Amino acid sequence: MKAHHHATKIMGCGFVLSAVHDAPQVAWDAIRAGEQEMRRIEALISSWISTSETGKINMAAGEKEVCVSKELFKLIQRSIHVSKLTAGAFDISGTLSRYYWNFDQSENQWLKESLIQELRALIDYESIVLNEESKSVFLKKKGMKIGFGGIGKGYAAERAKIVMKQFGIENGLVNASGDLLCWGSPPNKSDWGINIPDPRDRTRNLLKIGIEQGSVVTSGSFENYTLIKGKRYSHIVNPRTAEPVSHTKNVTVLSPNAEFSDALATALSVLPIEEGIALVNKLNGVECIIIDSKDKSHFSHQLKQRAYA
Numbered sequence: 543m544k545a546h547h548h549a550t551k552i553m554g555c556g557f558v559l560s561a562v563h564d565a566p567q568v569a570w571d572a573i574r575a576g577e578q579e580m581r582r583i584e585a586l587i588s589s590w591i592s593t594s595e596t597g598k599i600n601m602a603a604g605e606k607e608v609c610v611s612k613e614l615f616k617l618i619q620r621s622i623h624v625s626k627l628t629a630g631a632f633d634i635s636g637t638l639s640r641y642y643w644n645f646d647q648s649e650n651q652w653l654k655e656s657l658i659q660e661l662r663a664l665i666d667y668e669s670i671v672l673n674e675e676s677k678s679v680f681l682k683k684k685g686m687k688i689g690f691g692g693i694g695k696g697y698a699a700e701r702a703k704i705v706m707k708q709f710g711i712e713n714g715l716v717n718a719s720g721d722l723l724c725w726g727s728p729p730n731k732s733d734w735g736i737n738i739p740d741p742r743d744r745t746r747n748l749l750k751i752g753i754e755q756g757s758v759v760t761s762g763s764f765e766n767y768t769l770i771k772g773k774r775y776s777h778i779v780n781p782r783t784a785e786p787v788s789h790t791k792n793v794t795v796l797s798p799n800a801e802f803s804d805a806l807a808t809a810l811s812v813l814p815i816e817e818g819i820a821l822v823n824k825l826n827g828v829e830c831i832i833i834d835s836k837d838k839s840h841f842s843h844q845l846k847q848r849a850y851a
Contacts, residue, residue: 543713543729548573552580553588553695555719561706562713562729572709576702576716583698586614589637589689596688604684607673615677618670621693621805625667628809628821633667633781635681637689643786645777649769653785662784696759696804699723716800721759723800738794738831740839748831748839757800761807762792762833774835778811787812792833796845797825806830815840 545562546569559576561569589596595610602608610618621634642661644650653661669682681688690697699716703723706714713726715734724734733752740746751758766777768786775786793810795803806828810818815832822830822842832840 544569545729546570546573548577550577552577553584553698555695557699557719558715558717559702559706560715560717560728561711562726563711568710572706572711572714575709576706579701579705580698583694583701586611587617587690587694587697589687596690599679599681600687603681603686607671607676607678607680609676609678612677615672615679617690617693617697618679618688619672620801621690622667622670622672624693624802624805624809628806628813630667630782631780631812632692632805632809633665634688634690634693635667635670635686636665636779636781637691638664638685638687639779639784639786640777642784643768643777643779645766645768645786647767647769649772652770658784662782665781665784667781692761692808693801693805695719695721696723696757696799696801699757699800718800721757721800721804722753723757724753725755727754749845751796753796756796756798756827757803758794758796759800759803759807760792760794761804761811762790776811778808780812782812789835790815790832791835791837792831793818794831795822795828796830797828802828 543562543564545560547558547560549558559573561572563569587596588594591597595614599608624632642653642657664683664686671680695718699718702716715724727733733754736751736753736758737747738749740748768775775788779786790811793807795807797803810830810832815834819840819842822828829842829845831845
């Protein structure tokens with residue numbers, strides 16, 4: 543068996559699709575199909591494309607409902623489910639934040655309170671009205687927008703996996719800028735070895751985890767952040783306050799599903815740390831590591847026992 547790898551850029555980030563198969567043609571047909579599927583997802587969910595289904599929903603905010611495909615409707619339903627699970631810490635209507643806050647790694651001014659209040663009023667997953675019968679979506683408030691920056695990569699990775707498995711790839715990996723979805727194992731190994739670095743010493747690992755099936759997703763402020771009076775704020779904005787978070791630096795989530803890991807990592811960046819850990823400890827098959835602003839590591843129950851092992 544040999545691993546075949548292909549790097550590409552989709553949704554503004556780098557993806558690497560890996561397929562393990564003894565027939566190169568099978569592997570490359572699967573990889574190309576997986577990439578094509580992710581590009582289809584990008585065209586469907588992109589809020590930057592006014593003609594996409596998401597773009598049409600946003601354009602009609604406060605005016606009318608928009609009928610969409612069953613696929614997008616279900617993705618929005620699942621997004622709202624995570625919103626409810628996390629008490630609003632994850633919210634696809636929070637995509638508006640990027641139009642207000644500047645996360646260019648430079649020193650910036652705190653947003654005016656009037657603008658924060660304006661933004662806060664527009665972030666509200668409960669104002670996303672879904673009609674199951676007609677598969678329509680209506681944003682109650684004019685100016686509202688939805689976007690899938692906190693869940694779209696994970697969904698695209700899951701869809702690529704499904705397509706690649708249909709081509710006979712029983713061992714593979716999708717790497718979305720460091721967010722991993724894997725199944726089976728690499729050549730001559732029993733599992734995919736995942737290293738999670740120690741934020742206090744990047745040459746040292748907090749954990750090395752062997753995974754046969756599942757996802758490892760990290761959300762943090764290493765690349766996208768703003769500095770305000772010398773204090774570092776993440777690009778992740780708390781939907782309930784419309785203000786960027788500063789108490790967490792990095793969150794890693796392990797779960798069977800990359801879409802869920804993607805969304806939950808965002809939510810855990812927002813929630814108070816103890817509350818987030820308590821939530822994860824209640825979820826079957828889900829683990830997390832939260833690094834706070836002082837580089838202290840907080841582990842969910844199972845991972846705590848394996849730290850530095």
